[in-house]
Amino acid sequence: MPEGEPAVPRSVPIALGPHSTPLLERAITAGGGTVTELGAARALVWDGDPAGFPQRLPDGIEWVQLFSAGVEEWFDTDVFRNHPGVVFTSAAGAFARSVAEHALMMLLSGVRYLPEHVLARSWRQREFFPHIGTLRGATVAVVGAGGIGRELIALLHPFGARVIAVNRSGTPVSLPGVVETVPAHRLPEVWPRTDHVVVAAPATPETRHLVGKAELAHLKPTSWVVNVARGSLIDTDALVQALRDGVIGGAALDVTDPEPLPDGHPLWDLPNAVVTPHDSNPPHLRNAAFADRVRENVARFVSGRDPLARIDVVAGY
Amino acid sequence: MPEGEPAVPRSVPIALGPHSTPLLERAITAGGGTVTELGAARALVWDGDPAGFPQRLPDGIEWVQLFSAGVEEWFDTDVFRNHPGVVFTSAAGAFARSVAEHALMMLLSGVRYLPEHVLARSWRQREFFPHIGTLRGATVAVVGAGGIGRELIALLHPFGARVIAVNRSGTPVSLPGVVETVPAHRLPEVWPRTDHVVVAAPATPETRHLVGKAELAHLKPTSWVVNVARGSLIDTDALVQALRDGVIGGAALDVTDPEPLPDGHPLWDLPNAVVTPHDSNPPHLRNAAFADRVRENVARFVSGRDPLARIDVVAGY
Numbered sequence: 001m002p003e004g005e006p007a008v009p010r011s012v013p014i015a016l017g018p019h020s021t022p023l024l025e026r027a028i029t030a031g032g033g034t035v036t037e038l039g040a041a042r043a044l045v046w047d048g049d050p051a052g053f054p055q056r057l058p059d060g061i062e063w064v065q066l067f068s069a070g071v072e073e074w075f076d077t078d079v080f081r082n083h084p085g086v087v088f089t090s091a092a093g094a095f096a097r098s099v100a101e102h103a104l105m106m107l108l109s110g111v112r113y114l115p116e117h118v119l120a121r122s123w124r125q126r127e128f129f130p131h132i133g134t135l136r137g138a139t140v141a142v143v144g145a146g147g148i149g150r151e152l153i154a155l156l157h158p159f160g161a162r163v164i165a166v167n168r169s170g171t172p173v174s175l176p177g178v179v180e181t182v183p184a185h186r187l188p189e190v191w192p193r194t195d196h197v198v199v200a201a202p203a204t205p206e207t208r209h210l211v212g213k214a215e216l217a218h219l220k221p222t223s224w225v226v227n228v229a230r231g232s233l234i235d236t237d238a239l240v241q242a243l244r245d246g247v248i249g250g251a252a253l254d255v256t257d258p259e260p261l262p263d264g265h266p267l268w269d270l271p272n273a274v275v276t277p278h279d280s281n282p283p284h285l286r287n288a289a290f291a292d293r294v295r296e297n298v299a300r301f302v303s304g305r306d307p308l309a310r311i312d313v314v315a316g317y
Numbered sequence: 318m319p320e321g322e323p324a325v326p327r328s329v330p331i332a333l334g335p336h337s338t339p340l341l342e343r344a345i346t347a348g349g350g351t352v353t354e355l356g357a358a359r360a361l362v363w364d365g366d367p368a369g370f371p372q373r374l375p376d377g378i379e380w381v382q383l384f385s386a387g388v389e390e391w392f393d394t395d396v397f398r399n400h401p402g403v404v405f406t407s408a409a410g411a412f413a414r415s416v417a418e419h420a421l422m423m424l425l426s427g428v429r430y431l432p433e434h435v436l437a438r439s440w441r442q443r444e445f446f447p448h449i450g451t452l453r454g455a456t457v458a459v460v461g462a463g464g465i466g467r468e469l470i471a472l473l474h475p476f477g478a479r480v481i482a483v484n485r486s487g488t489p490v491s492l493p494g495v496v497e498t499v500p501a502h503r504l505p506e507v508w509p510r511t512d513h514v515v516v517a518a519p520a521t522p523e524t525r526h527l528v529g530k531a532e533l534a535h536l537k538p539t540s541w542v543v544n545v546a547r548g549s550l551i552d553t554d555a556l557v558q559a560l561r562d563g564v565i566g567g568a569a570l571d572v573t574d575p576e577p578l579p580d581g582h583p584l585w586d587l588p589n590a591v592v593t594p595h596d597s598n599p600p601h602l603r604n605a606a607f608a609d610r611v612r613e614n615v616a617r618f619v620s621g622r623d624p625l626a627r628i629d630v631v632a633g634y
Contacts, residue, residue, distance in 0.1 A: 098451060101476060105425045112422050117593050118435040121585045123577035125594035132599045134415060158472050159418060260440035268438045276434050277442035282449045 012302045015041035015061075018048040027291040031298025043301055045294050050077045063087045063307065065297055067290055069095050069147075071311055080313040092309040094293040095281055096147035099254075102280030103148070103198050103228045104155045106252035110224035111135060111196065115250070115274055133222060133249075136160035141194040143187070143210065144201030144229060145173045152198060153177055164190055166201075191218035196225070203230035213238040222249045228280055231257030236267070243270050254280045329619045332358035332378075335365040344608040348615025360618055362611050367394045380404045380624065382614055384607055386412050386464075388628055397630040409626040411610040412598050413464035416571075419597035420465070420515050420545045421472045423569035427541035428452060428513065432567070432591055450539060450566075452476035458483060458511040460504070460527065461518030461546060462490045469515060470494055481507055483518075508535035513542070520547035530555040539566045545597055548574030553584070560587050571597045 013036035014028050024047060025035050038044065038054070043063040046053060050073055057064070064083075066074065069092045074080065080088060109115065111133040120128075138161050142149045145167040153163050157177030165173040170183025182190055184201075187210070191197075197219070201207050211225060212235040219225070225248060227234055236257050242248050250272035260277065267273045281289075297307045330353035331345050341362060342352050355361065355371070360380040363370060367390055374381070381400075383391065386409045391397065397405060426432065428450040437445075455478050459466045462484040470480050474494030482490040487500030499507055501518075504527070508514075514536070518524050528542060529552040536542070542565060544551055553574050559565050567589035577594065584590045598606075614624045 097453060101451060102429060105429050105431065108422045109426050109431055112419060114422065114426055114431065115435045118432045118591060122580045123594045125596055128594060128596050129599040132596050132602065134418060134602055136414060155475050158475055263439045274435060277440045277445060279442055279445050279449050282446040285449065285451055
């Protein structure tokens, strides 16, 4: 940094724990920080679980960035109570993009008949022609419009897909490409009206077997069902039957029930079923996404702006 | 249409030839036209080749929409010469989106290791984890920034890819996500700097074997090469060798050399090669895209705006 330029902020000392990684060191530097010891730091980036977290942070610490997106286990500890003056941020939202990218990939591959192409051993153009679909003008129900659902909608829109967003409240999801937002209790209206379904809702007692025999029966012989949420949201036996009978076009599952899917399960052999073994967000992509979030939040801290994903320690999320 | 509202334009009579299809009739109506006989029409939508085209159009015809994107064969006829006062439009650009969607699908599927997933018969999560890539932050060279290339760039951007656009002149392609435009003669600089390559350039003597052994050697073991242009742009033997040796991550080809790819060709069996039999734009999607173009151009004609893809009968394209 050139000397004598008063407008340029001084580099901010930030600690990194429980271990230091080159990726996170670079992220802190890129955000405008300098990696330093905890005792001399104004902030702490914590790339670990609650177990090893310092009992009592030095008084100089103003902000702590945690690694996880969900912070339930942190609320089971005294960490927040012990540090009432410290701002804590989670990684909420940081990991959604990789899962959304995976979901888009699986849906688009299915719609364009890629699995059958991968299995082909000869030039079957005329046979394949009628099976090639497009997302252009297709209606896609995105069930669950949280972080993953919203990132997915942003990816779907440029393809010209029309999105029916489904969330608990029915509060309109105002993103380009969303033609309608439907509350979860009106989900039965959605099945006959959509071309494809992506399941991205949390696993709760209410969402168990959200897609079952009756729901599948309302879809089209060209419909693809994608699950990037939890296996329990789909009735696996009903899905296998629908795939066998051609009730729907296909299914692409990053999560299964049971999970891991055992060897010999019919989903491994059905040509219109694609299973990815819960690898939509593998460790190296998680680390890269966390580093991106660290860079962004360090930059915000350095310039005095509000950080992303501040934890509300009173409300508990 | 309600009576007595002077601002609403009257429906415009438009003829359809050589045959009528419900899809095109709907498109004309949706654009604000009424399908009528040629003698009473102000415009003609021509869904055929030059052979059956009327020798002499009625004087009332002001505009003709042709089906093809390339209109070379129309210049071999007297059609344009015989009708100097008529505006002719082609379908140029209308078919690019389906090919771009296909290219994005093939690239993203490769990057996310889908082909190996399709072939798997067991839950191989830890084995697959390191192979899952992302388009986020990846550099993608789009060789050929015409209709398909530009549509592809628009699809790549939301994933967070950084695009190096390659065109003949090097005139900057100013689309979001393009970090650099490189003229074709400086293509050798691109190979070592890109993560992936999509070939979407016309087949000319200059572009023959544009991707060969030397070019592939500069790519990465994780690079995917996608071809949606013509088979001749890639040296097939060099590609097969690179795929066998792990010089690149994989290749996805909608076009091949030779084409059709014969049974028993090594590309059918390599797990990191995906062949789609030139089906990125099958007939039903072409028809749907043409209908979209007809609707748009009818709407423009009805409201007196310039049509898309007007043919310059003097310049010859």
